[in-house]
Amino acid sequence: MVKFLSVIIAIAFLFSVGACKKKEEKPVPEAIDMIGPIIAPTDVPMGPGRAESKGGTQVVVPADVKGKWSAVKLIIEDKVSKKTQEFTVKLGDELKIPNSNLKVKVGDFLPDFKMTDGQPITITSASNNPNNPAVGVRVFEGDRQIFPDSWRKWGWLYANYPTIHPFQHEKYGLTLKQGVPKE
Template sequence: MKIKALAIILGLSLAITLGACKKKEETPPPPVPKGIEPTQSPHSVVMPKGEIKVVVPDNVKGKWSSVKLSIKNKETNKEEQVTVKLHSEYQIPGTKLKIKVGDFLPDFKMDGLTITSASTEPKNPAVNVTIYENNKKVFKGWLYSKFPDIHPFQHEKFSITLIEGIKAG
């Protein structure tokens, strides 16, 4: 009986030892759908790789000369509206903030790596700006008049938003 009990104990010990030392099999990653790179989630938005290009259509070029911007001091709640010519700079008086105004698109549209205007009508007006504080770039992006909360300029004291584009002539 002792030999039988000893054999059972040894058998169980051997089974437990072999089971504990067994290498765990790694489960392979799920298959990746075509068109999505392995580093991307299949549920996320896939951004194409490369440099974004801004194309101002010929029928838009020259039709717009400036933009009207709202500059609001968050501390005093004072708002000032300024008109700035396209492809020029505007120093906000009494501050170290400078706005460099670039292209204006009356109907902003992004398709892959190309940003353009879908029409000449101000359906989705946007202006490309670079904002400097103490000559250091603090913001580069688009301001949208109909969607001012999309990618806004973030600053502790000032908000800058696009009001509208000003037609040439």
């Protein structure tokens, strides 16, 4: 009986020591700041490699933005000579890149770019403040559209995020510097 009681006391002691152990708290990871254009989620699920919805893409310039911007300032980089030039191009106009057969067609300027995923995808501006400036462009080499891919109407250049979906060419770089407000 003494042995049995000793075993019970030993087991109780072991459980009490184990229960008193301090639990280590796992550190909570800090939130990571999202970098890039604002994309508002909707109920439409995203599939792997999904670029556009079946409904296509529509660009909506809100009333508080329409007519408030007249042009954009684009930076053209000659990668061979390592020189850059700044050009002011009116919205809706074209820029012929000097000493090349490239031309840039400038579309809508959105001072606070926002994209919603739905059917169709909607590209718009969250406000008239230049929080996330972007411009829709098409680049042609001769008569062939080289940016964006030929199945898309507009490629977007972002002033704050020039490396997101950039125009890629062996000799020239193209970035958005800023929008030009209408006077």
